[in-house]
Amino acid sequence: MKTIYLIGFMGSGKTTVGKALHELLQLPFVDTDQWIEEITGDSIPNIFQLSGEEAFRLLELQAIQELSKAIIATGGGIVEKEDNIEMMKQKGIIIYLKTSLKEISQRLQNDNSRPLWQTSISQREQLYQKRCHLYEKYADKTISTDEKTSYQIAQEIVQRINE
Ligand SMILES: Nc1ncnc2c1ncn2[C@@H]1O[C@H](COP(=O)(O)OP(=O)(O)OP(=O)(O)O)[C@@H](O)[C@H]1O
Numbered sequence: 313m314k315t316i317y318l319i320g321f322m323g324s325g326k327t328t329v330g331k332a333l334h335e336l337l338q339l340p341f342v343d344t345d346q347w348i349e350e351i352t353g354d355s356i357p358n359i360f361q362l363s364g365e366e367a368f369r370l371l372e373l374q375a376i377q378e379l380s381k382a383i384i385a386t387g388g389g390i391v392e393k394e395d396n397i398e399m400m401k402q403k404g405i406i407i408y409l410k411t412s413l414k415e416i417s418q419r420l421q422n423d424n425s426r427p428l429w430q431t432s433i434s435q436r437e438q439l440y441q442k443r444c445h446l447y448e449k450y451a452d453k454t455i456s457t458d459e460k461t462s463y464q465i466a467q468e469i470v471q472r473i474n475e
């Protein structure tokens with residue numbers, strides 16, 4: 313089987329949709345953020361605070377190297393390293409979950425688990441614009457998620473993969 317990588321901005325639903333896809337396809341599911349928390353025994357906010365963003369990016373790279381043959385929900389910043397893209401392209405298919413910043417802002421209004429969301433509105437907007445460009449560039453398929461349930465999105469992904 314090919315590995316299915318879900319990419320997209322923080323809060324676009326990669327984890328939630330990944331779990332729905334797991335139910336639909338009966339394939340293993342792994343979330344790189346959870347994998348990193350398990351192998352380090354630490355939380356993402358702590359890793360950012362104690363070791364810095366670059367140390368976290370190296371752990372993400374390790375996750376992409378080691379994980380395969382699964383539905384993989386990646387972190388929002390997976391597109392920041394070209395090496396990640398190369399490996400994902402070699403091992404599988406990249407699906408971009410495209411969600412508006414308005415919708416993401418509603419979903420993450422009470423969130424304090426994502427260090428790069430704990431910034432000003434203009435910093436969030438800048439990161440969103442920069443990242444959207446990268447997601448579009450690297451995705452094999454793009455699925456819009458606004459006003460759809462995670463199950464509808466998972467069904468659409470299955471259809472698009474089989475096209
Ligand atoms: N299709 C959807 N409709 C409404 N809410 C959703 C949908 N998908 C996810 N959510 C909600 O949005 C929040 C973020 O979802 P999730 O953790 O799956 O995003 P993510 O892309 O994995 O985020 P991150 O990359 O930051 O870990 C959760 O509260 C989740 O319940």
Ligand SMILES: O=C(O)C1=C[C@@H](O)[C@@H](O)[C@H](O)C1
Nearest residue numbers: 322345387388389426427428
């Ligand atoms: O967008 C990002 O860079 C991040 C998203 C989250 O999934 C986590 O991977 C971490 O908080 C960084």
